Amino acid sequence: MPILNRAAELQDEITTWRRHIHRTPELGFDLYQTAEFVAARLREFGCDEVATGIARTGVVGVIRGRLGDGPAIGLRADMDALPIEETSGAPHASTVPGKMHACGHDGHTAMLLGAAKYLAETRNFAGTVAVIFQPAEEGGGGGREMVRDGIMERFGITRVFGMHNMPGLPVGQFAIRPGAIMAATAEFNVRVRGRGAHAAMPHVGIDPIVAASQIVMAFQTIASRTVDPTDSVVVSVTKFNAGSAYNVIPEQVDLAGTVRSLKAEVAALTEERMRAICEGIGRAAGATVTMDFKPNYPVTVNDPGEAAFAGDVAATVAGEAAIHRAVAPLMGGEDFSYMLQARPGAFIFIGNGDTANLHHPSYDFNDEATPHGVSYWVKLAETALAA
Ligand SMILES: [Zn+2]
Ligand SMILES: [Zn+2]
Structure with missing residues (x-):
């Protein structure tokens, strides 16, 4: 399976970040520690620009390719936790009473940080990658606020992509569909x-x-x-x-x-x-x-062409047999919908394996999924911005 070697090498470091974020969950727009952690990593990686304080605690890192000019694409992760008392019993369980990362946004954030590190090291693309870390997906409409704060215009983003983990889908598999994917x-x-x-x-x-x-x-x-x-x-x-x-x-x-x-x-x-x-x-x-x-949130609608593109990219990482290209839509909501209203793009699910369900007190993001997610992000950027 052509997971990038570097993504596999980065797994331990990414897991350390993920578990750190998991231990210290924050809610809604009040993601001060999480945003600071993300911004510090992005600066460490040598991003060309690290913009903070967007929609209060949102962060965007800008990475320019070394293969010349080209458009900018956005890769998005969410950073907020939920008001749930964790019962996972994991050694890295939440240290904050009544708050936990029960939707895996800690994993989304860590995977996108891993991709940012890789992309800033290699810069094997023409154009710009904007890594978008948003607050308040769980009800606050952080995605809407990031769009209202003008991230698409400010960073020249022409296409935007999101990813969410899916318990029950085996690790190493992806699921997507053209059109409406979330309610x-x-x-x-x-x-x-x-x-x-x-x-x-x-x-x-x-x-x-x-x-x-x-x-x-x-x-x-x-x-x-x-x-x-x-x-x-x-x-x-x-x-x-x-x-x-x-x-x-x-x-x-x-x-x-x-x-x-x-x-x-x-x-x-x-x-x-x-x-x-x-x-x-x-x-x-x-x-x-x-x-x-x-x-509340509008329908999350995948552009058909972008969904096919994202599926093709996932297939280069996981093999066509591991891609479900017509997954049934979920009746849950997702504020990435606002970003997809602003720009064409696609939202994909990544397998979290046989874990507790999202929003369950014993849920935990599966760190084994990390190299697959990082490889997907990297391949997506390098393919969309091929010289
Ligand atoms: Zn959720
Ligand atoms: Zn979520």
Whole structure:
């Protein structure tokens, strides 16, 4: 398997970085130690420019090739952790209570640092590689803020690429697809206000629990009866809060949940139907229903040509048999979507082997995946910027 020899040599050093980051997780935009660590490494490697403080704690390293002029491409990693108490028992487990790298962003950061070290040593390309380290992927929209802060223009980036580890996919394999690969996400809150009453006299009140239950059930018809069966949508009610006594019909119910879809039109149609359901059931029950719908990350859409290119690059590292070029899209969200709205590119999954799932308290990034990821990044840069 043509993993670059140098990438294999770097594995121990990269693992040391990865475990250091794993021990000291930080959340959201508050990645002061992590960003400082990343910037220090990039300076050590001799990057031509190291820009810090983008979207608060984002870092971009610029590496110019020695084979002449050419365009600039962006390679992106995320650096933030999650508010989860780690139970992995690993010797390098989190030392910060209530925070852990449960999505492998420590591994993404370390692999991109490894690629930056290699590329700064060899510079075997024409043009510029911008290594992008962003904060706040887990809900804060750090990717959006990096784009708003103008990284595409400032570094002249014409194409942009992202990578995420995938538990369950064997180490040494990659998975990608053209078009939508990660879902658009939205969160909603619904408040159903009825009229409280003695539980033995429901006819003198307006029971918000019955109305809210009808709303929950009616929401389930959006996927089955409203949206085209060949399209995907998830409407999950994840909170249903009401009541405090056996014999009291409460005044109100608060519902909340999330919507996932793979097309902007489907997201819009779902919101419209949810509003109609809330209004109609509220009116029928005599309850007042209000809904607050907050769209979050947009769909992550791979440019078909760039997805084929990224798949070809992965095949040079891992062999064609190890590349899944039509992986099913995931209904999770990803803020790399904002970078792909700004520039064409592709998002690829790299096998993390048989580990706990993402966001699980016993998850750990698999350091064995590192040489594969580093080789992919290096090959991608050298191929996209071939002289
Ligand atoms: Zn995550
Ligand atoms: Zn993640």
